Amino acid sequence: GESVGLHLPTLSVQEGDNSIINCAYSNSASDYFIWYKQESGKGPQFIIDIRSNMDKRQGQRVTVLLNKTVKHLSLQIAATQPGDSAVYFCAENGSGGGADGLTFGKGTHLIIQP
Amino acid sequence: IAGITQAPTSQILAAGRRMTLRCTQDMRHNAMYWYRQDLGLGLRLIHYSNTAGTTGKGEVPDGYSVSRANTDDFPLTLASAVPSQTSVYFCASSRQGGTGELFFGEGSRLTVL
Numbered sequence: 433g434e435s436v437g438l439h440l441p442t443l444s445v446q447e448g449d450n451s452i453i454n455c456a457y458s459n460s461a462s463d464y465f466i467w468y469k470q471e472s473g474k475g476p477q478f479i480i481d482i483r484s485n486m487d488k489r490q491g492q493r494v495t496v497l498l499n500k501t502v503k504h505l506s507l508q509i510a511a512t513q514p515g516d517s518a519v520y521f522c523a524e525n526g527s528g529g530g531a532d533g534l535t536f537g538k539g540t541h542l543i544i545q546p
Numbered sequence: 547i548a549g550i551t552q553a554p555t556s557q558i559l560a561a562g563r564r565m566t567l568r569c570t571q572d573m574r575h576n577a578m579y580w581y582r583q584d585l586g587l588g589l590r591l592i593h594y595s596n597t598a599g600t601t602g603k604g605e606v607p608d609g610y611s612v613s614r615a616n617t618d619d620f621p622l623t624l625a626s627a628v629p630s631q632t633s634v635y636f637c638a639s640s641r642q643g644g645t646g647e648l649f650f651g652e653g654s655r656l657t658v659l
Contacts, residue, residue, distance in 0.1 A: 466647065475550075475636055475650035476589070521588065533579045533604065533638075534648060538588040 444543040451512045453540045455505040455522035462524035466534065467496060467507045471518045479507070479520075509542075517544045548572050550651035552637050558657045559627050567622040567654045569637030577643035578620040579604075580612060582633040583653070589636065595620055596643035627658045 445451045457465070463484040468476035482489045482496045482505075489496050495508040505522050519541050523534035553568045571578065580592040581604075591604030595614040609631060611623045620639075624631055634655050638648040 464646075468650075473653075475638075475652045476648075477650070478647045481647065523589075533577075533581075533591045533594045533643070535591070535605075536581075536589040538586065 441538070442541045442543065444545055445512050446545050447512060447514060449512055451507075451509040451516065451542060453507045453509075453520050453522075453542065455507075455537055457503050457505060457522070457524050457537075459524060459535075460503065464525040465496070465498060465505050466523045467494075467505075468521045468523065468536075469516075469518045470521065470539070476521060512542075512544055514544050514546075517542060549649055550637055550639060552635075552651035552654050554654060555652070556655040558659065559624075561628055561658055562626050565624045565627055565656070567624075567635055567637075567656070569620045569622070569651060570618050571620075571637075571639045571649075572618065573639060573641075573649065574617060575639035575641050575649070576617070577640045578614065579638045579640075579648065580610070580620070580622045581636045581638065582606065582631075583636060584633050592622065592635075594643065624656075627656075629658045632656060632658045 466481040467479040469479050470476045480491045480494050480496045482498050487498050493510045497506045519539040521536050521539045523536045551570045576597045579594045581589040583589050590606050592610050593612040595601045598614050598617045601612050634653045636653050637651045640646050640648045
């Protein structure tokens with residue numbers, strides 16, 4: 433079936449370095465993608481989103497890249513800080529026509545080393 | 547600004563008991579959702595509602611029911627809890643179904659013994 437997944441379950445980076453978290457999706461009907469951050473014991477929080485008519489979108493210290501040709505999504509975090517330590521989820525809206533919520537990947541745990 | 551409020555935050559429940567997880571939003575969002583989160587499986591959609599008076603099944607609806615009597619409330623009921631329903635449950639809302647950001651509550655941790 434259609435699924436959204438992440439290449440690596442855990443990513444360890446040095447504080448101050450850039451982080452890149454990857455996501456593969458398989459539903460070509462998806463036209464909206466979103467990244468969430470989840471800190472321990474809390475609900476997911478919105479980071480950034482992108483629509484399929486774009487291939488790049490920038491926020492504060494974060495950039496999302498979308499490659500529709502290979503169905504790949506990535507989240508880049510610049511100058512990673514200790515507060516960036518969390519699980520990151522990508523999500524897409526293509527499954528079931530979109531009206532029934534987002535389909536989430538399984539998450540990548542970002543660990544920041546001092 | 548409260549956003550999404552879930553209750554209880556944590557509950558231990560005997561198998562076979564009935565349980566309702568409450569969810570209230572104060573953002574006047576049309577769409578609401580219930581997800582469960584399990585290690586290694588991520589967030590999976592249980593049920594959703596695109597507007598008051600309507601509901602739909604998600605990826606894992608069995609053993610759960612929902613109602614949407616008004617815009618603000620979206621309770622999730624386990625009619626007869628089983629241990630496999632041990633999970634963290636997240637309620638979410640969005641302005642419209644199918645697009646846009648989902649706003650999540652802080653979760654309800656349920657343990658079924």
